[in-house]
Amino acid sequence: MRATVLVRPKPGILDPQGEAVLGSLRQLGFAVDDARIGRLVDLELGNGDPEQARATLERMCEQLLANPLIESYDIELVEDP
Amino acid sequence: MPAEPRPRVAVITFPGSNDDRDAALALTSLGAEPVPVWHGEQELPDVTAVVLPGGFSYGDYLRAGALARFAPVMEPVRALAAEGGLILGICNGFQVLCEAGLLPGALRPNRSLSFVCRDVPLTVERTDTPFTARCRRGQRLSIPVKHGEGCFFADSELLAELEASGRVVLRYEGESPNGSVAGIAGIVNGDGNVMGLMPHPEHAVDRLTGSTDGALVLGSLIDAARRATTVPAAV
Numbered sequence: 513m514r515a516t517v518l519v520r521p522k523p524g525i526l527d528p529q530g531e532a533v534l535g536s537l538r539q540l541g542f543a544v545d546d547a548r549i550g551r552l553v554d555l556e557l558g559n560g561d562p563e564q565a566r567a568t569l570e571r572m573c574e575q576l577l578a579n580p581l582i583e584s585y586d587i588e589l590v591e592d593p
Numbered sequence: 594m595p596a597e598p599r600p601r602v603a604v605i606t607f608p609g610s611n612d613d614r615d616a617a618l619a620l621t622s623l624g625a626e627p628v629p630v631w632h633g634e635q636e637l638p639d640v641t642a643v644v645l646p647g648g649f650s651y652g653d654y655l656r657a658g659a660l661a662r663f664a665p666v667m668e669p670v671r672a673l674a675a676e677g678g679l680i681l682g683i684c685n686g687f688q689v690l691c692e693a694g695l696l697p698g699a700l701r702p703n704r705s706l707s708f709v710c711r712d713v714p715l716t717v718e719r720t721d722t723p724f725t726a727r728c729r730r731g732q733r734l735s736i737p738v739k740h741g742e743g744c745f746f747a748d749s750e751l752l753a754e755l756e757a758s759g760r761v762v763l764r765y766e767g768e769s770p771n772g773s774v775a776g777i778a779g780i781v782n783g784d785g786n787v788m789g790l791m792p793h794p795e796h797a798v799d800r801l802t803g804s805t806d807g808a809l810v811l812g813s814l815i816d817a818a819r820r821a822t823t824v825p826a827a828v
Contacts, residue, residue, distance in 0.1 A: 526744065526772060528706045551655075576663075579656055579692065582699045582746055 513557040515569055516588040519578045520550035553577055562589055599626040600818035603640040605670070605686075607632040607650035607661045612683065612795060616646045619795040623808055625815045632664040641821035642679035642814060643670055645686025647739075647793055657700060657742045658688030667693055679723050679821065680787040681814055684740055687779075687789030696782055696789045697755070698747040703740070704772025710739040712804060714766040715778055715792060722762055722781055723817030724788045727809045734763075734806040736792040738770055738778075743791040745773035745780075755780060763790055 521527045527548050534547035555572075557565055569587045578585040602625045606613045617627035628638050632650075637643065650661035661667070667689075674680050674695055682690040690696040703709060712735050717728040728734070747755060752774055755761055763779035771791070779790030794807030 525746065526701060526704060528702055528704050528772075532706055576655070576659065579659070579699055581748070582701065 513559060513562065513565055513592060514590045515555045515557055515565070516590070517553040517555065517569065517573060517577050518550060518586045518588070519553070519573075519583050520585070521548055522582055522584050525582050550583070559592070562591060565589060597624060598819060598822065599624055600642065600815060600822045601626045601628050601638065601640045602642045602644060602815070602818055603628050603630045603637055604644045604646060605630050605632060605666055606646070607648070607664060607685075607689075609650045609652055610646050610648035610685065612647035612685075612793065615793075616644050616683065616795040619798040619807065619811055620644070620815065622798060623812050623815055625818065630666060632661070632666045634666045635669070637666070637669040637673060640673075640678075640818075642681070642818035643673060644814075645670075645680070645682040645689050646795070647684030647686060650685055650689065653685075653742070656688075656692065658685060658690075658692040661685075661689045662693040671695065674782075674787050677784065677786050679814060679817055681724060682787075682789040683793055683795065684738075684743070684791055687791055688742065690787060690789045695787050696780060697751055698745055698777075698780065700742050700791070701744040701746050701772075702742050703744050703770070708739070708741040709743070709770045710737070711770070712737045712797075713770050713778075713792060715763045716766050717762070718764055719759055719762045719781070722785050722788065722813075724779075724781070724810055724813050725762055726813040726816060728813070732809075733766060734809065735804040736794055736797045736807050736810075737803075738792045739796075740771070740791055743771040743773065745771075745777045745791070747774055747777075758783070762788060763792070
């Protein structure tokens with residue numbers, strides 16, 4: 513199994529990186545309303561029960577991968593064929 | 594009159610800490626005995642105070658302070674904090690304390706996205722803490738900051754709680770160098786024995802490098818550590 517964890521700054525959290533990228537995209541002539549920058553973590557998990565893996569990934573996010581005060585996270589689990 | 598006892602203060606070194614030596618030098622010059630402690634230690638030496646110094650523990654990977662919080666030494670630091678021991682986190686140390694949940698809030702990249710390195714004016718909001726007892730309320734201090742991620746964030750509920758309970762100890766005077774909410778530069782926990790601040794008092798203790806206002810902060814800590822060390826005379 514593989515998992516991708518997407519960590520994003522929560523709405524309302526100042527994201528100066530996103531603001532800088534937004535400004536640059538506009539300078540290049542792109543019509544962009546907003547840009548936010550988060551983080552992507554790819555994980556290799558070995559084989560096991562997907563439900564259990566998902567619960568474990570939640571714990572990983574709460575304990576380390578995200579700071580729940582300022583960041584939200586999404587977990588994508590991909591089972592190997 | 595006998596010389597005042599030199600209280601022992603642990604200074605933790607994480608991989609990537611770089612202000613541990615300056616912190617130890619400053620503590621020595623102000624009358625304490627710094628005890629260097631490696632992050633892999635499971636126990637603290639016999640101390641009543643701990644300094645978590647500045648730097649870039651674990652390369653600031655993931656989030657500043659996020660990995661240091663799991664270092665073995667953080668367990669006894671947490672235990673000492675729970676017993677009322679004095680914990681001072683400076684810059685990266687502040688980030689570690691927030692990530693460890695020993696202080697509320699979080700530190701985000703500076704609003705400017707620039708690393709800021711300069712003396713900043715601060716206002717002392719509280720003097721009834723072990724970290725600011727040598728200051729006067731409202732006193733203006735000049736202490737350097739040097740950080741890329743010093744923008745203190747608290748949501749509106751937490752901010753209201755911090756303000757209402759008087760836990761903002763130091764505030765940037767005028768424009769904040771990093772975009773911190775309410776200009777917050779340093780806070781204490783609910784019991785008042787754990788403090789984190791972004792400015793570096795250990796870099797402001799010698800006239801050679803400018804201001805000596807940092808000595809007021811570290812001196813206060815040493816006074817409190819000395820009081821905690823001194824065994825009351827038997828009656």
